[in-house]
């Protein structure tokens with residue numbers, strides 16, 4: 001790999017910048033108080049380094065921006081649709097494409113088309129919107145990921161693997177005609193951005209062929225998964241990300257895609273498949289929810305930016321810098337003795353708030369507290385993934401107190417520099433050094449649904 005040898009240095013240079021607000025500690029203390037100690041309620045203008053999510057936050061290239069100017073905003077048959085279709089055929093290899101406004105639009109179509117009332121949909125860990133659409137279509141999600149995925153300390157290199165025994169137990173129990181497809185996600189988000197291996201997928205394919213079950217890929221971060229296979233799976237070190245990614249797609253029957261991640265665009269998504277009958281039904285259904293089948297809720301310019309984004313994202317150079325930057329941050333935190341989830345994933349570093357603030361009870365919301373402290377320390381905005389996100393048990397009304405009490409530091413693609421990562425490391429270490437004096441939070445406002453978005457807190461005295 002060319003001139004960079006061992007460095008993950010970026011394969012691009014910066015041509016336009018966005019100025020950020022530099023705030024004082026006093027201003028940040030006021031801002032987080034006003035936001036009820038919830039980072040989702042803080043204003044973007046008050047944030048210095050925004051690690052809330054990697055969704056739709058990528059920086060586009062000059063080529064993508066140039067493509068925006070070539071938007072063919074025709075209602076039907078936009079030129080940009082055909083360019084996107086060509087890119088999907090070339091790199092993903094699926095024959096048929098239906099664009100959607102973002103990933104969940106594609107999930108809605110696929111779930112409605114493939115799931116019947118009472119069906120079971122196994123998957124390698126749930127994702128929030130994916131599971132919700134499966135349930136809305138009358139199905140039930142069943143987790144068949146390997147046990148290691150639920151253990152933050154397990155160093156397993158492929159924590160995204162499917163446990164075929166768990167899958168077989170389900171199929172034996174309900175019958176394969178109750179299992180329309182398995183939902184297979186690349187670089188499993190909720191497990192910390194953990195990949196599956198090609199060996200695991202090959203076994204899954206053989207099993208599914210035998211039992212006549214389709215494999216539908218959640219392709220959202222699957223190019224990043226391909227990069228991990230190249231790094232970690234014996235026999236693939238000399239294969240390109242492009243070849244490995246194509247192998248993955250070739251072993252699956254179709255995909256849903258949130259282009260806001262791998263696709264290097266701010267909005268967009270699609271459904272793709274090889275079956276003509278399924279495609280025709282998807283093409284028909286998309287007009288109900290998204291728009292005509294040649295735009296599906298996307299502007300022509302956005303389809304063009306995505307077609308170009310796919311070409312850029314599939315390269316080793318991009319992935320080496322992308323994953324290298326996340327790893328750089330993770331390793332620095334690890335070397336400073338900060339407890340993080342292992343192994344370091346592709347899109348985020350997860351702090352283990354349970355071990356960071358062991359003196360706080362889980363009902364004093366250690367991860368929520370830590371996210372607020374990181375904001376106060378250096379204007380770094382992160383996300384709670386713990387007791388607040390997990391919500392209440394509907395039976396008992398008590399907090400679910402999940403095994404994982406985490407703060408997610410999610411890195412947008414091509415946006416921040418190595419020095420920004422150093423600021424983040426310093427901020428985490430500074431909070432670590434004063435951790436014993438940190439007090440927890442109490443919830444003072446709790447909305448009924450998905451409370452983590454809008455809940456408000458106050459410090460315990």
Ligand SMILES: *Cc1c(COP(=O)(O)O)cnc(C)c1O
Nearest residue numbers: 102103104127129189220258260
């Ligand atoms: C973001 C995401 C989705 C949903 O996509 P949207 O574009 O946000 O609708 C689906 N699956 C995974 C794994 C995701 O990360």
